[in-house]
Amino acid sequence: MTTENTLPTIDWAKMDNLVPAVVQHYLTGRVLMVGYMNEAALAKTLETGQVTFYSRSKQRLWTKGESSGNVLALVTLGTDCDNDAILVQARPKGPTCHLGNDSCFDDSRNQPFLNTLAAIVAERRNATPESSYTASLLNGNPRRVAQKVGEEGVEVALAAATNDRENLIDETADLLYHLTVLLEQQQVPMSEVIDRLSQRHR
Secondary structure, eight states, X not given: OBOSSSOOOOOTGGGTTOEEEEEEETXXXXXXXXXXXXXXXXXXXXXXXXXXXXXXXXXXXXXXXXXXXXXXXEEEEEEOTTSSOEEEEEXXXXXXXXXXXXXXXXXXXXXXXXXXXHHHHHHGGGSOTTTOHHHHHHTSOHHHHHHXXXXXXXXXXXXXXXXXXXXXHHHHHHHHHHHHHHHHHTTOOHHHXXXXXXXXXX
């Protein structure tokens, strides 16, 4: 991956000067859309920092969001092992799909699992506490969820300290689940936490 203003090595001739470009959300890895780039589209993407494609229907360069304002801000890009496809990681500003969806592949089955888990937890908020453990946590005393996160964190640490691999996996899964519930209860999207981690990495 690179964000430098240099063209990566692309086998343009092999692909008749037009290569597929897969766009991922830079935080979640979710596929947002697929387009095509020629050398000029790639150069403009690197120059402007906004993902630009070659539109086969319009027969011209097309910057995503040039009409709607829902642009894709470039984060990184690179090529596949054969240098005939581009993988773009971008920060979407608004929905990517022209239908108003976050992704052109708007199917919950195609999301990263932690996103799916967060969506399931959010749905459980409306369930009866008697029928759902998650609902009982979400609608109960916030201190109970915070306590569960603390307890699971201790269990993770103990499993690691005793080199118990299987228990470490189980307890970490429990911790991630309860942490997801806590974030939902506090109305803090997981994406904001991941974004903060990304900012610290820069």
